[in-house]
Amino acid sequence: MLVKKDRQRLNEVSQQLYGISRRVRILGHLSWPGTVRHKFFRSGSQKLPEIEYPPFDPKEIKDDLKKARECLGDLPLDQWLLKKSYDIEAGVDLISSCGSPEFFDHSSTIYGTPSTKLRDGKTTPMDLATQFATIMDAQTGSQSKIQTRDLITADDMRNRINKKVKKVFGKDSPAVIVSDEISAKASASSKRIRLRKGATFTEKDVDQLVNHEAMVHVATTLNGRHQDSMKILGGNYGAVTKTQEGLAVFSEFITGCIDVSRMRRVMDRVEAIQMSMDGADFIQVYRFFLERSRLKTEAFENARRIFRGGVMTGGYPFTKDIVYLDGLVRIHNFIRAVVSRGRNDVLELLFAGKIELDDMPTMLELKEEGMLRPPRYLPHWVVDKDYLVSYFSLSIFIGEMDHQKTDEYYQSLF
Numbered sequence: 001m002l003v004k005k006d007r008q009r010l011n012e013v014s015q016q017l018y019g020i021s022r023r024v025r026i027l028g029h030l031s032w033p034g035t036v037r038h039k040f041f042r043s044g045s046q047k048l049p050e051i052e053y054p055p056f057d058p059k060e061i062k063d064d065l066k067k068a069r070e071c072l073g074d075l076p077l078d079q080w081l082l083k084k085s086y087d088i089e090a091g092v093d094l095i096s097s098c099g100s101p102e103f104f105d106h107s108s109t110i111y112g113t114p115s116t117k118l119r120d121g122k123t124t125p126m127d128l129a130t131q132f133a134t135i136m137d138a139q140t141g142s143q144s145k146i147q148t149r150d151l152i153t154a155d156d157m158r159n160r161i162n163k164k165v166k167k168v169f170g171k172d173s174p175a176v177i178v179s180d181e182i183s184a185k186a187s188a189s190s191k192r193i194r195l196r197k198g199a200t201f202t203e204k205d206v207d208q209l210v211n212h213e214a215m216v217h218v219a220t221t222l223n224g225r226h227q228d229s230m231k232i233l234g235g236n237y238g239a240v241t242k243t244q245e246g247l248a249v250f251s252e253f254i255t256g257c258i259d260v261s262r263m264r265r266v267m268d269r270v271e272a273i274q275m276s277m278d279g280a281d282f283i284q285v286y287r288f289f290l291e292r293s294r295l296k297t298e299a300f301e302n303a304r305r306i307f308r309g310g311v312m313t314g315g316y317p318f319t320k321d322i323v324y325l326d327g328l329v330r331i332h333n334f335i336r337a338v339v340s341r342g343r344n345d346v347l348e349l350l351f352a353g354k355i356e357l358d359d360m361p362t363m364l365e366l367k368e369e370g371m372l373r374p375p376r377y378l379p380h381w382v383v384d385k386d387y388l389v390s391y392f393s394l395s396i397f398i399g400e401m402d403h404q405k406t407d408e409y410y411q412s413l414f
Helices: 004-021 026-030 034-042 059-070 076-096 101-111 125-137 154-172 203-225 238-254 260-277 282-290 296-307 320-341 344-349 357-368 386-399 403-411
Strands: 175-179 186-188 192-196
Touching: 004 059, 004 076, 026 076, 034 296, 059 076, 076 101, 076 238, 076 357, 101 238, 101 320, 125 260, 125 320, 154 175, 154 192, 154 203, 186 203, 192 203, 203 238, 203 260, 238 320, 238 386, 260 282, 260 296, 260 320, 282 296, 296 320, 320 344, 320 357, 320 386, 344 357
Parallel strands: 175 192
Antiparallel strands: 186 192
């Protein structure tokens, strides 16, 4: 057990790192004003966007990180916090290199690339995107036809989401607002969910946004900020993104609100990142998305996600959007292992704060030391695990079958 002095030191350094992490706003720094989109369309979509990012001086933040490291000891929890300090610094380096080729190097280190190997040592996000695309291309009539009358306005979307989140978070509910200051259709933090003014949504979008943004991103942030003994668990920095986004997409899957259109967008972004790495510029990637989108604003938004912080002429994209597929596979396999071992306690620890999967041994240690509070907010599929356990019980058994033989037999029937 930790002595009082060690607990106090760990608590203080964690507080320091949490405070520093709040000053490293990667996505906020990389955001584009709405005027960029307007200028692009006024040019007939023929002129590369010109972006000026806010000034950023990394020196003070790096100095503060160094001071925090100097307070650490030699315990395993100290080493964990040391790693967190370097994870935060990686975000500082990323922001500092906006608009340069070096930005891609830092992005690749934090988020990976389409060719980053998964845990099996062979499969990559690009492999998964390609296989998904092959299967989906073989479907007939699988994509629902969205009629104009089926679309939901941003104001109506706000009202629907507001009702759902208040049932779960009560007084901690994030405000749901409509804003003309964001480029994405929707964005979320622990305090507010923003919807872009003028954007339209579908019924599927409502459940996807609630299960993805609210029940994962908002929940893990609030749960992390309730961790008084280890405040860094409420911090949001690049290294936790793969786990957080993977968990959020898995939440869409396990609740049945994922659809072909959503998976297409995720797959297309992986392909677009590879296109940019291979030299495609913003306009070429925009046209790639335009062939797949209902609206030119959607195509622009998808291209913006790939090029924010990077180089408009291509070669050096922002690789964050590979984490949706990459993280989904990792989370699926992790929860599969959890269910097979009957470790429901481990599943709930995923929601105790903003963590990476590799943080789990530390989370178990913190729990044993009495330094970790149970998560206050959990999605219903974790509270009621019946479907989750049933699904993985079947999945584990089927996963051990010889699918080549079964596929050959069943495909011979049609």
